[in-house]
Amino acid sequence: MESDLRHKILAGDERAAARLMRGIEDDLPEAINELRDLYGNTGKAYIVGITGSPGVGKSTLLDALIKNFRKRKLTVGVVAVDPTSPFTGGALLGDRIRMAEHALDKGVFIRSLASRGWAGGLARATLSIIHILDAMGKDIILVEAVGSGQGEVDIARLSDTTLVVLSPGAGDDIQMMKAGILETADIFIINKADKDGAEILKIQMEQILNLASKPGDIWKSPIILTTAINGTGIEDLAKLIFKHQQYLISSKKIQERRDERAKLELIEAVEHSLRTRVNEILKDKTFQELTKALASKQIDPYSAAEIVMKETLKRKK
Amino acid sequence: MESDLRHKILAGDERAAARLMRGIEDDLPEAINELRDLYGNTGKAYIVGITGSPGVGKSTLLDALIKNFRKRKLTVGVVAVDPTSPFTGGALLGDRIRMAEHALDKGVFIRSLASRGWAGGLARATLSIIHILDAMGKDIILVEAVGSGQGEVDIARLSDTTLVVLSPGAGDDIQMMKAGILETADIFIINKADKDGAEILKIQMEQILNLASKPGDIWKSPIILTTAINGTGIEDLAKLIFKHQQYLISSKKIQERRDERAKLELIEAVEHSLRTRVNEILKDKTFQELTKALASKQIDPYSAAEIVMKETLKRKK
Numbered sequence: 001m002e003s004d005l006r007h008k009i010l011a012g013d014e015r016a017a018a019r020l021m022r023g024i025e026d027d028l029p030e031a032i033n034e035l036r037d038l039y040g041n042t043g044k045a046y047i048v049g050i051t052g053s054p055g056v057g058k059s060t061l062l063d064a065l066i067k068n069f070r071k072r073k074l075t076v077g078v079v080a081v082d083p084t085s086p087f088t089g090g091a092l093l094g095d096r097i098r099m100a101e102h103a104l105d106k107g108v109f110i111r112s113l114a115s116r117g118w119a120g121g122l123a124r125a126t127l128s129i130i131h132i133l134d135a136m137g138k139d140i141i142l143v144e145a146v147g148s149g150q151g152e153v154d155i156a157r158l159s160d161t162t163l164v165v166l167s168p169g170a171g172d173d174i175q176m177m178k179a180g181i182l183e184t185a186d187i188f189i190i191n192k193a194d195k196d197g198a199e200i201l202k203i204q205m206e207q208i209l210n211l212a213s214k215p216g217d218i219w220k221s222p223i224i225l226t227t228a229i230n231g232t233g234i235e236d237l238a239k240l241i242f243k244h245q246q247y248l249i250s251s252k253k254i255q256e257r258r259d260e261r262a263k264l265e266l267i268e269a270v271e272h273s274l275r276t277r278v279n280e281i282l283k284d285k286t287f288q289e290l291t292k293a294l295a296s297k298q299i300d301p302y303s304a305a306e307i308v309m310k311e312t313l314k315r316k317k
Numbered sequence: 318m319e320s321d322l323r324h325k326i327l328a329g330d331e332r333a334a335a336r337l338m339r340g341i342e343d344d345l346p347e348a349i350n351e352l353r354d355l356y357g358n359t360g361k362a363y364i365v366g367i368t369g370s371p372g373v374g375k376s377t378l379l380d381a382l383i384k385n386f387r388k389r390k391l392t393v394g395v396v397a398v399d400p401t402s403p404f405t406g407g408a409l410l411g412d413r414i415r416m417a418e419h420a421l422d423k424g425v426f427i428r429s430l431a432s433r434g435w436a437g438g439l440a441r442a443t444l445s446i447i448h449i450l451d452a453m454g455k456d457i458i459l460v461e462a463v464g465s466g467q468g469e470v471d472i473a474r475l476s477d478t479t480l481v482v483l484s485p486g487a488g489d490d491i492q493m494m495k496a497g498i499l500e501t502a503d504i505f506i507i508n509k510a511d512k513d514g515a516e517i518l519k520i521q522m523e524q525i526l527n528l529a530s531k532p533g534d535i536w537k538s539p540i541i542l543t544t545a546i547n548g549t550g551i552e553d554l555a556k557l558i559f560k561h562q563q564y565l566i567s568s569k570k571i572q573e574r575r576d577e578r579a580k581l582e583l584i585e586a587v588e589h590s591l592r593t594r595v596n597e598i599l600k601d602k603t604f605q606e607l608t609k610a611l612a613s614k615q616i617d618p619y620s621a622a623e624i625v626m627k628e629t630l631k632r633k634k
Binding site: 042305 | 349352353356357359360572575576578579580582583584585586587588589590591592595599604607608609611612614617618619620621622623625626629
C-alpha cells in the first residue's frame with residue numbers, strides 16, 4: 001500500500017478507497033493495517049440496511065433512495081452483497097449497471113461484494129467496506145443484501161436502520177416471515193405497490209405485526225407502499241428513515257446498536273485471526289494425512305480437530 | 318447420555334437417535350462423545366442433496382422420492398434444513414406435516430434442523446445428523462435445503478449426488494444461475510412440469526449448461542421434468558440418481574467426494590473447537606471492556622482481537 005493511502009481516502013479519493021477495498025477482499029495484511037489506522041476516523045456515517053427476496057426490486061429502490069439523498073445534498077456509499085458465481089460474474093455486471101447512472105457523481109460510491117468465498121467472514125468484509133466508506137466521509141451508507149435466512153439477521157446487526165422489502169405476488173411473504181425478519185425490520189416496504197395484491201399484502205403484514213408486537217415496543221415498525229420504478233413513496237420512505245434515526249438518537253438506542261455492532265466486529269475479527277492460524281496448520285502434511293484417516297473412518301473428526309488444535313496453540317505468532 | 322445409546326442407535330432405535338440429535342443441537346459435550354464413538358459405524362449410506370428456491374416443490378419431491386425408495390425396500394433418512402424463526406416455529410410445523418405420512422413406517426426417519434442459531438456451524442450440525450442416520454443403518458439419506466447463495470454450495474459438499482430443483486414461473490431461474498449452482502448440480506429437476514413454461518425453461522437451461530460445460534466433463538448433468546404432486550417423472554429421477562451413483566463408483570470419483578467431505582468436516586470440527594474456546598473468553602469482563610472501547614473507537618477491532626487471542630492461547634485446556 002502506498003503510504004499516503006490513508007490521507008487520500010480521508011479526502012474522499014475513490015481510487016484509493018477501491019484499492020484498499022480490494023486489499024481487504026484479498027485479505028492482505030497491509031490492507032488490514034491500513035484499515036486499523038482508519039478506524040479512528042469512522043463512526044460518523046449513518047448505516048441503512050436493505051434486504052428482501054430476489055425480485056422484489058431492491059436495486060431499483062436503492063437507486064431511487066440514492067437520488068433522494070443526493071437531492072438533500074447528502075453523500076452516499078453503497079455496499080451490495082450479491083450472491084454471485086465466478087461463472088456469471090454477477091457482481092461485476094451488477095456493478096456496471098448500477099454504476100452507469102451514478103458514475104459521474106462524486107457524491108456516490110458503490111461497491112459490490114461477492115457473497116461466495118467469504119465463508120463465515122461476510123460480516124467482517126462488509127463492515128470493513130462500511131468503515132472505508134465512512135472514512136471517505138459518506139453521510140449515508142446503504143447496505144443491500146438478498147434476504148435468505150441468516151443473511152438478514154446479519155444486515156440488521158450491521159445497520160442503524162433496517163429496511164425489509166416485500167412485493168405483492170412474489171409469493172415469498174410467508175417465507176420471509178419464517179426467516180425471522182419480523183424481529184429485525186425497522187421499516188417494512190411493500191414495493192411494486194402498483195401491482196395487484198399490494199393492499200392485501202399490507203393488511204396481512206399488519207395482522208402479523210400486531211401478533212408479534214410486544215407491550216414494551218416504542219418504535220412500531222411501519223409498513224410503507226412504494227413503486228420505486230417511478231419514484232412513488234420514496235420521499236415518504238426517506239422521511240421515515242430520518243424519523244427512525246431521530247428515534248434511535250432520542251431514545252439512546254443508537255448506542256446500544258453500535259455497541260452490538262462493535263461486539264459483532266470483535267467476534268468476527270477474533271474468528272478471522274483464528275481462521276488464519278488454522279489455515280496455516282491445514283496446509284501442513286499432518287493435515288493431509290488426517291483428512292485421509294478421517295475419510296477412511298480411522299479417526300473421528302473431533303479427535304482429528306484436537307490434533308490440529310494442539311498444533312495451532314503450540315505455534316504462537 | 319445413557320450408556321447403551323450407541324447400541325440402540327446401531328439397532329435403528331428412533332428415540333435413541335432423536336435423543337442424540339437433540340444433544341448435538343444443544344452442543345452437549347457428552348453427545349459429541351457419543352457421536353465420536355459412532356463415527357466408525359458410518360460411511361455406508363448414500364447421500365442425496367436436494368436444493369432449490371422456496372416454492373419449487375422440494376418437499377413434495379422429497380415425499381415422492383421417499384415413497385419410490387421405500388418401494389425398492391431401501392430405508393431412508395431425511396435431514397431438512399429449514400430457514401425458520403422461533404416466532405413461527407416453522408421447523409416443527411414442517412416436521413409434523415412431513416412426519417404424518419411416514420410416521421408409522423420404521424424405514425423412514427425425518428429430522429428438521431433450524432438454520433438459525435448455527436452461525437457457521439450448519440454444515441457441522443447437518444453432517445452430525447447424517448452420521449447418526451447412517452449409523453442407524455439408513456440406505457439413503459436425503460438432505461433438503463433452501464437454495465440461497467452459499468447454502469447450495471454446502472449441500473453439494475455434503476452430498477454424493479446433488480439435485481437442483483427449478484420450476485417454471487418461479488422467476489428464479491436466472492437468480493439460481495447467479496448463485497453458482499451450475500458447478501454443483503449433478504441432476505437438474507424442472508418440477509411442476511405440467512405448468513406452462515416447463516419446456517421453455519428446459520431449453521434455456523440446456524443452453525446455459527452447454528455454455529458452461531468443460532471439455533473434460535464426463536458426467537453431463539441431465540435435466541429431468543417431474544410433476545412430483547402426481548408422481549410423474551419420479552421413477553426416472555430415481556433411476557438417474559442410481560445412474561449417477563454408478564458413475565461416481567466406476568470413475569472412483571466417489572472417493573474424491575468423500576475425501577472432500579472429510580476435509581470439510583475436519584475444518585468444521587476445528588472451527589467448533591476454536592469457537593468454544595473463544596466463547597469462553599468472550600464471557601469475561603475484559604471482553605465487555607474491549608467492546609466498549611471498540612464502540613467508542615478507542616481501539617480497532619484487530620488490536621482488540623489480538624488481545625482476545627492472546628488470552629485464548631494462554632488458557633490451554
